[in-house]
Amino acid sequence: MNYQALLDEIYTEVQPLFGQGHVADYIPELAKIDGRKFGIALETVEGECFKIGDATERFSIQSISKVFNLALGIRIVGDQVWERVGVEPSGNPFNSLVQLEYEKGIPRNPFINAGALVITDILLDHLDHPNEEMLAFVEKLRCLDINYNEEVAQSEIQTGYTNLALANFMKAYQNINHGVEQVLDAYSHQCSIEMSCVGLAKSFLFLANGGIVPKTGERIITAIQAKRINAIMLTCGFYDEAGAFAYLVGLPGKSGVGGGIVAVIPKKLAIAVWSPELNERGNSIRGIRALELFATRTGMSVF
Amino acid sequence: MNYQALLDEIYTEVQPLFGQGHVADYIPELAKIDGRKFGIALETVEGECFKIGDATERFSIQSISKVFNLALGIRIVGDQVWERVGVEPSGNPFNSLVQLEYEKGIPRNPFINAGALVITDILLDHLDHPNEEMLAFVEKLRCLDINYNEEVAQSEIQTGYTNLALANFMKAYQNINHGVEQVLDAYSHQCSIEMSCVGLAKSFLFLANGGIVPKTGERIITAIQAKRINAIMLTCGFYDEAGAFAYLVGLPGKSGVGGGIVAVIPKKLAIAVWSPELNERGNSIRGIRALELFATRTGMSVF
Amino acid sequence: MNYQALLDEIYTEVQPLFGQGHVADYIPELAKIDGRKFGIALETVEGECFKIGDATERFSIQSISKVFNLALGIRIVGDQVWERVGVEPSGNPFNSLVQLEYEKGIPRNPFINAGALVITDILLDHLDHPNEEMLAFVEKLRCLDINYNEEVAQSEIQTGYTNLALANFMKAYQNINHGVEQVLDAYSHQCSIEMSCVGLAKSFLFLANGGIVPKTGERIITAIQAKRINAIMLTCGFYDEAGAFAYLVGLPGKSGVGGGIVAVIPKKLAIAVWSPELNERGNSIRGIRALELFATRTGMSVF
Amino acid sequence: MNYQALLDEIYTEVQPLFGQGHVADYIPELAKIDGRKFGIALETVEGECFKIGDATERFSIQSISKVFNLALGIRIVGDQVWERVGVEPSGNPFNSLVQLEYEKGIPRNPFINAGALVITDILLDHLDHPNEEMLAFVEKLRCLDINYNEEVAQSEIQTGYTNLALANFMKAYQNINHGVEQVLDAYSHQCSIEMSCVGLAKSFLFLANGGIVPKTGERIITAIQAKRINAIMLTCGFYDEAGAFAYLVGLPGKSGVGGGIVAVIPKKLAIAVWSPELNERGNSIRGIRALELFATRTGMSVF
Secondary structure (H helix, E strand, O other): OOHHHHHHHHHHHHHHHOOOOEEOOOOHHHHOOOOOOOEEEEEEOOOOEEEEEOOOOOEEOHHHHHHHHHHHHHHHHHHHHHHOOOOOOOOOOOOOOHHHHHOOOOOOOOOOHHHHHHHHHHHHHHOOOHHHHHHHHHHHOOOOOOEEOHHHHHHHHHHOHHHHHHHHHHHHOOOOOOOHHHHHHHHHHHHOEEEOHHHHHHHOHHHHOOOEOOOOOOEOOOHHHHHHHHHHHHHHOOHHHHHHHHHHOOOOEEEOOOOEEEEEEOOOEEEEEEOOEEOOOOOEHHHHHHHHHHHHHHOOOOO | OOHHHHHHHHHHHHHHHOOOOEEOOOOHHHHOOOOOOOEEEEEEOOOOEEEEEOOOOOEEOHHHHHHHHHHHHHHHHHHHHHHOOOOOOOOOOOOOOHHHHHOOOOOOOOOOHHHHHHHHHHHHHHOOOHHHHHHHHHHHOOOOOOEEOHHHHHHHHHHOHHHHHHHHHHHHOOOOOOOHHHHHHHHHHHHOEEEOHHHHHHHOHHHHOOOEOOOOOOEOOOHHHHHHHHHHHHHHOOHHHHHHHHHHOOOOEEEOOOOEEEEEEOOOEEEEEEOOEEOOOOOEHHHHHHHHHHHHHHOOOOO | OOHHHHHHHHHHHHHHHOOOOEEOOOOHHHHOOOOOOOEEEEEEOOOOEEEEEOOOOOEEOHHHHHHHHHHHHHHHHHHHHHHOOOOOOOOOOOOOOHHHHHOOOOOOOOOOHHHHHHHHHHHHHHOOOHHHHHHHHHHHOOOOOOEEOHHHHHHHHHHOHHHHHHHHHHHHOOOOOOOHHHHHHHHHHHHOEEEOHHHHHHHOHHHHOOOEOOOOOOEOOOHHHHHHHHHHHHHHOOHHHHHHHHHHOOOOEEEOOOOEEEEEEOOOEEEEEEOOEEOOOOOEHHHHHHHHHHHHHHOOOOO | OOHHHHHHHHHHHHHHHOOOOEEOOOOHHHHOOOOOOOEEEEEEOOOOEEEEEOOOOOEEOHHHHHHHHHHHHHHHHHHHHHHOOOOOOOOOOOOOOHHHHHOOOOOOOOOOHHHHHHHHHHHHHHOOOHHHHHHHHHHHOOOOOOEEOHHHHHHHHHHOHHHHHHHHHHHHOOOOOOOHHHHHHHHHHHHOEEEOHHHHHHHOHHHHOOOEOOOOOOEOOOHHHHHHHHHHHHHHOOHHHHHHHHHHOOOOEEEOOOOEEEEEEOOOEEEEEEOOEEOOOOOEHHHHHHHHHHHHHHOOOOO
16 A cells, blocks of 8 residues: 555645644643644554654644553553553543542543543552653653653643542542652653654554564563553543544544544554644544544554 | 364353353343353354354344444434434443433434434334334345344333433433334334344344445445444443453444344454343343453454 | 512512513413513411512412422321432432432432422322312412413423423332323423412412411411421422522522412411513522512511 | 420430441541530520530531631621532532532532632631631630640541542632642641530521620621521531431531531520431431421421
8 A cells, every 4th residue: 555645645635624623722832832733654563654744743742641651551560450440431521520439439441531640650659760761661662752841741730730639539539549749740741741743653553563562573561451452542542532533533542632643553553643723522633534534545444 | 263163162161150140130021031041153254154052042132233223224314323323432321311411312322222212213214114124124134033022022112111211301302203102112122133143143244344245245334334333333332341342352242131242353254142141231241251252362353 | 567568669679680581481381471570479377468560460380389299299198208209409400310310210309390290190199180189289278369271281291201201210210100191291280280479379378387278277287297398498499599599588489480489488478479581590580589688678587 | 495404305315326327437536436425505695505415525526617617708708709609509428529520610509528628718818827717716706615636637638638639620620729738728627626515506606696696796797698607507508418407407507527516596596416426428316316306396497
């Protein structure tokens, strides 16, 4: 398949959707981003790389980091993570406290904020320098153009009252063990990671490759663990829009309010899109459309 | 792959799980079923058929009929069904009125009762003899060993107060147009359909085959519509356990409280399992385990 | 106290609030009512009567009938009513199914629709001609200008899908025993009762008089039962605005979407107001204001 | 009326209920209290005082302090408090986050934890030494036997994760302005106040007396403000049991998990009961029964 021609085609076709959404503005650093930015990168397990647009410009990956968070948690403690977080779609907006209350402090899945905070709390049991070690982990996935945006991290910490509420609430249910400030610091740094589409596509490739980084041959997690992260991305990766993404695109993926989306085609490739304008459910408008076109034109959905 | 040897192996391995659940008892006809029953059937798109145990005995397919209901609805009115029902997981037990109230009478997806009632209401716009035409539709899918169990249907109608509540509630939101008794009659007959594992595997094969019945070459729905039904089965096919099924098994599928489960491997096969003992979430215990083993041993998940 | 002068004063003072709300329009018969209508009637336990404006014109009492319904239920079966309905405020809009689902089919109180349907179901165990006997009961309370509006009743029955949903839902929990149509018929007729402010004030006087109709000396219910109905009116009589009414007015009372409100001052009097324009919570705007002024000027609250 | 004889009678009659509930144990200091403790004190607006049992022993007033909190808030900023907190019953357990989420960070009333935290936040705008000034305020109400239990306060602070969650959550909605630790410190100290039944009865007397402390003649709040606090106590003073208390007792009152209850009979008296064993809704079992008997025997309910 001529991926480059397809990316070119999609790029052109999706451009007119600009102007229909809004850039995330809950922290000033995100509100400053130019909504016109748009890039796509595709990396195959064989090592080919295709890209178009702003594919090498780094942006705030935000909730996409929840996949790294989960992968590192599983790498360290394995299936024990599931004693403290579920695998069911939430059926509610991403920071909802309601479900958490009905379910006694056990978050529905690791891709809502509450779940990611619990995974972060688990990591803190095992990492002496969580921020440094998280960067090192992503670098091990062969993404080398990566950094924290300290301003973004500090903004998230300063305004993270809902996350503090979630963490304290779970602490009341004994599902957060470390200090909430410590958990929020690590969590907010993860969200502030900046990567490019190319970097994201590279770093997700192990999930398309049975848990092994193709370039280095290093096993990050087992094949079945990789399969399961893909399953959770498919059912829970897009907040309250996971069903629609599965329906339209049919690929495991994860979005962030920075406008990024990464999707995985098992055994084949990873593809990352960036376009900051979001729909009302917090997902990138042009990003979803680009991936829908990609899946339709290639016939490459998991279904 | 030697499917027969694998089915034999799974059959033996799963037997010891008998006794851990309970047979559905909300209507007397289901409570009478012998919990020891257990069968598996597998049908490939090439026309091979493998089976073991009680694979040719007919049982009440119950909510598995929601897939036929949806497929027929889409076949008749296409994407218009999505104006009246969503595609998101429900995050709540299968007959919950709560979400319906918050979302103004639009059911979250076509595989919860409320959603299936809406699809049935749509069918009533187009079918003069809905019960006969539904049977004819399933027969067209090459399942010929099929019938309504009129006693089950009447029990469902007599005790279907929750479904009447759902239907009336949606009628208050103008999302049910026909008389609620008429809708409930058609819906309850669908649930009362009796099929065997072999019949179910055959009749789901068009979803593994891009919308075409392999044996006859007849197109039932478009390839993209088939893909989308698969996506909805994966995200919504197991009530409040869809995430766990995706996680453990990783296949699109649909369960019923009669103890049946059908799963689809796109481009390859359909597999049906029957074992009446259910877990507390209403899904067949040995059925889920059998499919988990099948996916793990064959490596055939969509992820 | 010069009640007549006070009513005159309040009448004048409240007039300018006209135009701020909307007349109930969920059935055509109510939508036709002139929003300018406004009357007040006050009846003391000593038998004095004061009135102003449209105080002798009959209107649809709607949910005010829930008080007659409860009083008759208690008169017939006593405290057994509390086995099937609670006494707690609902904290949710008046026809909410949510709380009913969480609380297993037991309505929170007898003044939400679900609760009134249960009380009506209880009445059906004991009344051969429920509609006739309800009218006779209200006439016994010394309101003689009373009738059903059959058009309103039929409209309520025709469009009562939410009530059918509630009744069916409670039937699923075995908290409705009679046929839902039969329950809805009796319930809808109660709602369609037409009375004037004068009639309402007279007929509520037994609640200000320890359960005895002052004029005839007939005991309707015990003193403690009368006290308890007053308590439930205070905590639950105004849908989601009960707290605000207690705060502003401080009297036990009950409102209806026809624009009527009746309030009781224990040991002293009953006062009824009618003004069809409602606020967004379904309570009469000028009615609430008139009662607030009455309570403030007379110093007559229960607090 | 011979109040002393009545208290003696009630004291004897209620004793056998010992052993049916459990002492609050969420902090160790409360769990240590002897469940057999039982006292009643009654203070009339004329200055008479009656008591029996452990009526002069100080105990942790816990949520009863929310009335002092509200009274002081109203004294300082008047009706402005209602811009940030509602007056409706909550219909949910006392620390529920659900309603807070649906209602955008505005607590339903000042007697649930969230509401009391908001009132405390308001106080912090005006008090330089909130802890000292709160004690001084209660002393002004003529309760002189009063102190903080610093151990209880520190336990509440150490384990107050749910309150921290509530405060942070409301901060996300801009309904908490001060630091959450500062708010929690003041709030927890209020809860830790220790008073006797005699002290509580004295200090609530201004609510029975139109806002004026009878002994000193000092006006604390206006008559209408006192009336309104009584109204809110009646509709919201007993967590999820306010309706039942209004139904059984029919008096404005407030309970605390320390086992205390204070009730007010407007224009007449205040009565305080202490008995640490609680029912499953967190209210004193013997306390509620004692007040029910008091209301029934004296005929003194507001209804």
